[in-house]
Amino acid sequence: METKLEQTVSATFCRVLEQLAFMFAEPAGRDAFASQEGEWLILSIGFSGPLVGALQLVVPPRLCIALAANMLGMDDDDDAAGDKGLDAMKEVLNVTCGNILTELAGTDPVFTLTIPEVKPLDAPGWAGLLEDGAAMGFLIDDHPALLRFGVEGSIP
Amino acid sequence: MAFNFLIVDDSETVRKVIAKTLHMAGVPINQLFEAGNGKEALAVLQGNWVDLIFTDINMPIMGGIELIEKLCEDGMLKTIPVVIVSTEGSQTRIEQLKAKGVVAYIRKPFQPELIRKVVDEFLGVNDGNQA
Numbered sequence: 219m220e221t222k223l224e225q226t227v228s229a230t231f232c233r234v235l236e237q238l239a240f241m242f243a244e245p246a247g248r249d250a251f252a253s254q255e256g257e258w259l260i261l262s263i264g265f266s267g268p269l270v271g272a273l274q275l276v277v278p279p280r281l282c283i284a285l286a287a288n289m290l291g292m293d294d295d296d297d298a299a300g301d302k303g304l305d306a307m308k309e310v311l312n313v314t315c316g317n318i319l320t321e322l323a324g325t326d327p328v329f330t331l332t333i334p335e336v337k338p339l340d341a342p343g344w345a346g347l348l349e350d351g352a353a354m355g356f357l358i359d360d361h362p363a364l365l366r367f368g369v370e371g372s373i374p
Numbered sequence: 375m376a377f378n379f380l381i382v383d384d385s386e387t388v389r390k391v392i393a394k395t396l397h398m399a400g401v402p403i404n405q406l407f408e409a410g411n412g413k414e415a416l417a418v419l420q421g422n423w424v425d426l427i428f429t430d431i432n433m434p435i436m437g438g439i440e441l442i443e444k445l446c447e448d449g450m451l452k453t454i455p456v457v458i459v460s461t462e463g464s465q466t467r468i469e470q471l472k473a474k475g476v477v478a479y480i481r482k483p484f485q486p487e488l489i490r491k492v493v494d495e496f497l498g499v500n501d502g503n504q505a
Binding site: 233234237238289290302308312313316319320325326327331333362 | 384390459462466
């Protein structure tokens with residue numbers, strides 16, 4: 219059963235994807251990822267203020283391209299969409315993080331967000347995230363993704 | 375009458391989405407400038423007149439808040455309407471920015487109609503100024 223925090227994170231991520239990129243995400247259990255192999259990217263953004271922590275998103279590169287294509291109204295095989303895939307996914311992470319923080323802390327506090335970073339995720343890293351109970355699984359237009367909202371201390 | 379716009383965001387994708395929104399909304403555009411951060415925006419403004427600036431807040435090198443402060447220091451540039459397009463959700467910070475001359479705030483993810491509404495409101499596109 220999802221906690222209130224997980225519900226907030228999940229609902230915000232799905233809403234941002236839908237409004238920003240007209241893509242639909244649905245929560246997926248770990249079994250949906252059991253056979254997933256190949257290349258993965260991990261994107262991270264940190265935040266500080268009344269809450270301190272980071273939001274991480276793990277996706278396959280092809281999802282980044284599909285995202286950029288949707289945001290820009292292009293075909294997935296358009297070279298321009300390929301070039302902007304990472305940029306588009308960083309933006310989704312940035313917007314999701316900002317919206318989650320407002321959902322959790324309200325509109326009074328001021329948060330500072332870091333610039334999103336991306337790096338390849340190796341197989342052990344992927345396996346570790348699959349075992350991490352705090353990482354939430356999604357299928358985004360049939361592409362798998364993991365989202366992890368980590369916060370220091372407890373949320374008031 | 376057509377207008378010059380400056381879109382400041384470190385995401386090229388977002389810049390393209392805002393530009394596309396302006397085109398699709400039928401906003402009369404003369405020139406559309408883009409900048410990836412506040413420093414690049416100031417360089418654009420040194421050689422070009424802009425009627426309205428859309429800017430993000432969280433950007434590398436020079437963010438939106440520093441950009442707005444720089445604009446405030448310049449007698450000419452401080453007259454340009456600035457619209458924040460950001461994931462920022464803090465009313466406290468938004469009020470601080472409005473006190474520095476920001477005319478409107480659009481939160482990401484935004485509905486395209488909001489861009490048109492803001493342009494209408496601050497450039498009077500629907501007041502007989504259309505080309």
